[in-house]
Amino acid sequence: MKYSRPSVKVKPPGPRARAIISRDERVVSQSNWRYLPLVIKGGSGSFIEDVDGNVFLDFNSGAATQALGIDHPEIVDALKKQADSLATYQPIPGYFYNEMVVDLCEKLAKVTPGKYEKKVSLGLSGADATDTAMKLARWHTKRKRFISFAGSNHGLGTYGALSISGYSAGTVRGFSPLVPEVTHIPFPYPYRWDGGKEPGEWVLNYLEDQVFRTTVPPDEVAGLFVEPIQGDGGVLMPPKGFLEGLQEICRRHGILFIVDEVQTGFGRTGKMFASEHWKIEPDILLLGKPLGGGTPVSACVTRSEVMDWPHGSHVITGAGHLLGCAGALTMMNLLERERIWENAANVGRYMKDRYLKMQRGYDIVGDVRGVGLLIGVEMVVSKKAKKPGLEETRRTCLDAFEKGLLTAYDGLYGNVFRITPALNITRELARAGLDIMEDAISETQRAQRV
Ligand SMILES: Cc1ncc(COP(=O)(O)O)c(C=O)c1O
Structure with missing residues (x-):
């Protein structure tokens, strides 16, 4: 060193x-x-x-x-090796095929929570992973609405992600209209909570008894976005039973449970994925930040049956760039090897x-x-x-x-x-x-x- x-x-x-x-x-x-x-x-x-x-x-x-x-020397070596090979060819998988893209998607399908067949859509930022999930959820469910949390950050760089995020007024001031049909609810904040009931329970009740009864018919909701630990919102830990409660509500109403582990994924919380701390299995999992081993790579991972959209309906030219694939595969192998x-x-x-x-x-x-x-x-x-x-x-x-x-x-x-x-x-x-x-x-x- x-x-x-x-x-x-x-x-x-x-x-x-x-x-x-x-x-x-x-x-x-x-x-x-x-x-x-x-x-x-x-x-x-x-x-x-x-x-x-x-x-x-x-x-x-x-x-x-x-x-x-x-x-990390092994990541740097992998990038150098890839630079000597097919590093400057961009549109894979947008236009054509390559084995490393398949390797990366297979690996992601294997290591992520949930023991079901999965499919993966690669991207370049947390924000585009959020947009991918929005499009996919609308396509698959044929519903239009979303639920998300005040204080959340699912990306600020695209209109979709900005609309799902509830990060701060400063990030949306002057930029409306945002993507419509997104309803933000409070994320439990025990340190600043004086509402009587336990805050996780309060929010679950609020969603069911207020939001779903008054303004948002649950059968019109395509997906609910949640960070298992609200990172940029101030490292807010979910109270006991909160994430499981959200998942149960989603399952009951046919809403896709979309878990954003862009910040918490890949060992950050002391487990490979934060979802493993609780009894939850995302329908759609969002990944990014460390995934590319320092190169910009993101991913939207979901049950195979959810990713049922047709050819040509979602393409990002530079997503799945082979330098990123090399960085991501090496990073994940290192994580696993060194636990x-x-x-x-x-x-x-x-x-x-x-x-x-x-x-x-x-x-x-x-x-x-x-x-x-x-x-x-x-x-x-x-x-x-x-x-x-x-x-x-x-x-x-x-x-x-x-x-x-x-x-x-x-x-x-x-x-x-x-x-x-x-x-x-x-x-x-x-x-x-x-x-x-x-x-x-x-x-x-x-x-x-x-
Ligand atoms: C949980 C989470 N999701 C998504 C994003 C957005 O990622 P990006 O800035 O790569 O678009 C962030 C960024 O901080 C994040 O913390």
């Missing part, structure tokens, strides 16, 4: 980073998120180097895309325990939740008031960055750290990052009192 610890030589953003950012501002769409002024030059494993020579430990792993770090989800479960337990200690020790750490290496740390102004700690979050994130740690935050109020390191991170590196983060939290709390 090239790096063994973070090292910040110049306060970021340094002069080279600043120069590139100012060119970027002139020519690159400024719609992107960019929560930190980091200009990446390279990296290795769980480390990223910026253009000024600063080295950061990455607790975000490229928005959870880099399951095995930045430059990487076990490391995610073990290091994740250690990290969550440390964050729980921070919650006990600092008044600005309101809640800690999650499983495996998907951990949410909710920042507040004070535990008693529970008011979302926006400034506390921003300041902690920036301070950690200046000390050499990359973190990201989002959630309904923008005050939840979403901790998603690479799944093969060691306990020692996790400890080093946690020390930096605790330092930053401690300084933020001290500054708050001054």
Whole structure:
């Protein structure tokens, strides 16, 4: 490995980073998120180097895309080998056939939850996987409507996915009309719940007793989209029985149960798929982010009988690109060979325990939740008031960055750290990052009192 610890030589953003950012501002769409002024030059494993020579430990792993770090040698080798072969030919499977596409779809059919015959439609982003599922669900059921959740992110880059998502008002302001017939219901948020009944039960009742009785006939609903753990919404864990309850409602009304594991899939939560934590079997499963081993690959996996649409009804020219297939097959083989989800479960337990200690020790750490290496740390102004700690979050994130740690935050109020390191991170590196983060939290709390 090239790096063994973070090292910040110049306060970021340094002069080279600043120069590139100012060119970027002139020519690159400024719609992107960019929560930190980091200009990446390279990296290795769980480390990223910026253009000024600063080295950061990455607790975000490229928005959870880099399951095995930045430059896993076997993935890099597989990509190089593919580059020497048929790398520049695009329209497979859009126009023609190739064995690697079949290998990848067979592998996905085998490893995903549900012991039934499956078919796979490949794509390039989580958003296009969502659009694929929308089209397929309408086609197969001959119904028009969808149910989804407030706070969900199923993709923001296409109109279909944006319409299914309930991520934030800022992502839809100015862009309507969206795709019609999507009804959003609340996702249970136990930390901020004061509604009496247990929140999962409340939402299930709300869907059946209010939504289905008043505005949305269930026999017109094609599919219900749900993230098993609502990731960008603030790492919201489903209460006990909630996902099973949703699945039961879907089955009873002939609604396709569409589970989005773009963020939680492939070992992130300490199991190969988050669905395995509960007794659920998606009718349609959405995959993306880490799937391509760092290349953009997504997939919509479903029961064979559901994928009954005709030739020519759904084609994405560059989907199933052979470089992506090589990256995805190698990534999945590595996960299985090294049972990487076990490391995610073990290091994740250690990290969550440390964050729980921070919650006990600092008044600005309101809640800690999650499983495996998907951990949410909710920042507040004070535990008693529970008011979302926006400034506390921003300041902690920036301070950690200046000390050499990359973190990201989002959630309904923008005050939840979403901790998603690479799944093969060691306990020692996790400890080093946690020390930096605790330092930053401690300084933020001290500054708050001054
Ligand atoms: C659960 C989930 N689904 C879908 C997406 C969208 O993926 P993409 O940005 O590749 O379109 C995301 C992105 O964060 C996500 O977290």
